[in-house]
Amino acid sequence: MGSCTNHHEYKYGITPIYEPSSYIESVEENRDNQLVELDSILSNVVLDIRYATANNFTESIIYTEGPGAFVRLPVAHQLVEIEDSLEKHGLGIVVFDAYRPYSATVKFYEVYGDTNYVASPYSGSRHNRGCAVDLSLYKLADGRYLNMPTDYDDFSIAAHPSTPLEDSLVSANRDLLIQVMEHYGFTVYPSEWWHFDYTGWEEYKIMDLSFPSIREQNPKLKS
Numbered sequence: 388m389g390s391c392t393n394h395h396e397y398k399y400g401i402t403p404i405y406e407p408s409s410y411i412e413s414v415e416e417n418r419d420n421q422l423v424e425l426d427s428i429l430s431n432v433v434l435d436i437r438y439a440t441a442n443n444f445t446e447s448i449i450y451t452e453g454p455g456a457f458v459r460l461p462v463a464h465q466l467v468e469i470e471d472s473l474e475k476h477g478l479g480i481v482v483f484d485a486y487r488p489y490s491a492t493v494k495f496y497e498v499y500g501d502t503n504y505v506a507s508p509y510s511g512s513r514h515n516r517g518c519a520v521d522l523s524l525y526k527l528a529d530g531r532y533l534n535m536p537t538d539y540d541d542f543s544i545a546a547h548p549s550t551p552l553e554d555s556l557v558s559a560n561r562d563l564l565i566q567v568m569e570h571y572g573f574t575v576y577p578s579e580w581w582h583f584d585y586t587g588w589e590e591y592k593i594m595d596l597s598f599p600s601i602r603e604q605n606p607k608l609k610s
């Protein structure tokens with residue numbers, strides 16, 4: 388990645404939105420295209436952005452420039468509802484990843500290669516569209532994460548949401564997360580209990596703007 392990516396040399400047949408001006412135009416056409424920073428709209432979200440650390444399957448820092456958690460406007464609105472609903476159970480949302488620049492998807496593919504677990508750069512990821520979120524739950528009272536079947540990005544059968552679990556508490560935690568997300572219009576990924584796609588993701592384009600670039604552009608949007 389680096390600070391000077393060769394944006395014009397996309398080699399997998401996809402040309403994402405990478406010009407800040409194209410992003411601005413898309414939002415002026417349709418407000419829903421805005422990428423909203425989650426900690427600006429959610430009141431008790433915990434950001435545990437693993438790709439901003441070496442604590443991820445690549446064992447290297449992928450998000451080197453001012454990482455954050457962004458989603459499209461309607462996705463953000465649904466997450467506000469979800470946060471309100473969870474608060475009644477004394478729970479909050481932990482976000483591991485949300486919008487992911489397309490260049491990061493290319494890097495994952497080039498490192499890992501298995502498209503069962505990383506998105507194909509030929510089709511891109513729903514994360515690239517600002518329509519997927521990787522998340523878990525924590526207790527508002529003490530900040531502890533709820534026990535879930537596996538750690539984030541565990542590429543095993545145990546991470547599949549359909550895998551029966553012996554521990555009924557872990558099973559209940561997983562099912563609660565899935566139920567609340569599905570109730571508000573998300574679909575869980577069949578091999579990752581933490582990954583949820585927003586219904587209607589097809590309407591949104593693949594993007595390759597950096598986090599700092601989005602932060603720089605958003606204030607320029609007419610309200």
Ligand SMILES: [Zn+2]
Nearest residue numbers: 519520521582
């Ligand atoms: Zn994901």
